[in-house]
Amino acid sequence: MxxxxxxxxxxxxxxxxxxxxxxxxxxxxxxxxxxxxxxxxxxxxxxxxxxxxxxxxxxxxxxxxxxxxxxxxxxxxxxxxxxxxxxxxxxxxxxxxxxxxxxxxxxxxxxxxxxxxxxxxxxxxxxxxxxxxxxxxxxxxxxxxxxxxxxxxxxxxxxxxxxxxxxxxxxxxxxxxxxxxxxxxxxxIGLPPHVTAATGVDAFVHCFEAHCAPGYHPMADGVALEGMRLIADALPRAYDDGKDIEARADMLSAASMGATAFQKGLGGVHALAHPIGAIFDTHHGLTNAILLPYVMRANRRAIEGNCETICRLLGLAAPGFDTLFEWVLAFRTRLGIVNTLAEIGVDVNRAEEVATKAKGDPSDGGSPIELSVADYAEIFRRACVGELG
CATH class of the missing domain: 3.40.50.1970 (Rossmann fold)
Incomplete structure (x- = not known):
């Protein structure tokens, strides 16, 4: 077994x-x-x-x-x-x-x-x-x-x-x-679109990292998947029309679902976002939203299967990492999320400090691939300057 x-x-x-x-x-x-x-x-x-x-x-x-x-x-x-x-x-x-x-x-x-x-x-x-x-x-x-x-x-x-x-x-x-x-x-209802977007993608990251975290927890996996499905549908609607009460309800549910699911674990996005927020006082949800594709790329070899499952759930053709990666980029753009940490005031020259703290963050333990301090520094650098390749 x-x-x-x-x-x-x-x-x-x-x-x-x-x-x-x-x-x-x-x-x-x-x-x-x-x-x-x-x-x-x-x-x-x-x-x-x-x-x-x-x-x-x-x-x-x-x-x-x-x-x-x-x-x-x-x-x-x-x-x-x-x-x-x-x-x-x-x-x-x-x-x-x-x-x-x-x-x-x-x-x-x-x-x-x-x-x-x-x-x-x-x-x-x-x-x-x-x-x-x-x-x-x-x-x-x-x-x-x-x-x-x-x-x-x-x-x-x-x-x-x-x-x-x-x-x-x-x-x-x-x-x-x-x-x-x-x-x-x-x-x-009164949340402005940019806050709706940043907090909503934060909830998506919770679900995504929980689903990709190692370990056996099918209850958390199921909750995380449904949370991502709700967010993919409801967040653009809530962003476009803050008074769409059904979209707001689904987003409120999905946020609770993400936090319920991540008892299974979080990962590199949060391990980096915590020190970045502490050092640069950035918005947590927006920081997560920016970091997500950069950390996805670093974890690729361990999350191919997760990405296939999520793609099928979202009805995306050609399920796999590349398809979900492109969907995440388009989803962020649709919601007005910027692409780099530099755009929210983060200094690339603090890479070693951020990376060292990220490695010591409890969320690091949920990473599907063990990331070193050097790995975190490279992800941080890429996220600062926009190197997604």
Whole structure:
């Protein structure tokens, strides 16, 4: 027997999905035992009606709700510390993680740290470090995603930038998984096309890297495939018409599916995107979208079969690597995704630093081919200057 047939699976999240479901926020908070939640989001959302309305609805339901919005696009340890200070000073007893991946990740980290005495970095996703946390000190979480990208609403980890070392760290604990998710596609209607595109391709990359990751996990593979099918159909529609509620719904579903699937593993795209984001403060989804074909090329010999399967699913003629590669390039162009890292302010001269950090990133372990520091440096260089050949 040559096929590996052993794996560990977990799909436990309770999701309330559909237009208008944000009206159930207060009920969801009460179901987790919250009496005075803190809504945590990013700076760009704090003044929008969706946030004001959510807080007002909670207040009307007898749930006084605080607000913390000091979260950057790439959340930092300082963002988490500041949010934790507000949480503790306000006597809050639960967290509403509201927004895109940055807001959700920061909020989940605040919830983890609510009752801890050790520094957050002691809970990095290394071995059994998560067992250092006091589970009784983790606050309950209700998640409300407003973008269709990271899928953090169904994840047990947060990606937080450690500013002194310019590294993105994955902070993990099983109880960081939100107890309830409210996925209301109406909250994503206002996303501008460029954000819709970048976050949507991020979700595609999650599905693609999960499907190509080594190991036996047919449940994750199936979820990843359906996620890619949904994205291929729905993302161009949502990009063209932000009010297409069915396309928005499919994208919101696909984002959660990508994050569910990548418990199987990620790979070189994310291994590179994490240090690039930490060093250059680039948008995570856009960084992934740019990197994807360059990493595909490096992994070609190990992913031919995956590419054939994906091509057949997408109805592409002549299934194989070349066909899917060309489709990815055309898909990115259709969505206005730029072709090089240089176009988003990334300096090719930092190749060795980025490559070294990429090799040390947890996502490296999911690469279908073992990539060396030199390999990562070459991929990075090519992605900076646009060498796809």
């Amino acid at each position: 040559t096929k590996k047939i052993v794996g560990n699976w977990n799909f436990p999240t309770s999701v309330r999905f559909g237009p208008g479901r944000i009206s159930e926020l207060a009920d969801a908070c009460k179901a987790t035992g919250m009496k005075k939640p803190l809504l945590i989001t990013d700076e760009g959302l704090k003044d929008l009606p969706m946030v004001r309305d959510a807080i007002a609805a909670n207040e009307a339901a007898g749930l006084p709700t605080g607000l913390f919005a000091g979260v950057k696009g790439n959340p930092t340890g300082k963002n988490v510390e500041d949010g934790l200070a507000v949480y503790r000073a306000g006597g809050h007893d639960g967290v509403i993680a509201f927004g895109g991946g940055s807001g959700l990740d920061a909020a989940k980290a605040v919830a983890l740290m609510a009752g801890q005495t050790r520094p957050m970095w002691d809970f990095e996703d290394i071995g059994d470090w998560w067992t250092r946390a006091d589970p009784a000190g983790i606050a309950p979480i209700v998640a409300v995603p407003t973008t269709s990208g990271t899928g953090s609403e169904v994840g047990r980890a947060s990606v937080i930038t450690k500013e002194d070392t310019h590294e993105k760290k994955i902070i993990f604990h099983p109880k960081m998984l939100p107890a309830i998710v409210i996925s209301d596609p109406e909250l994503t």
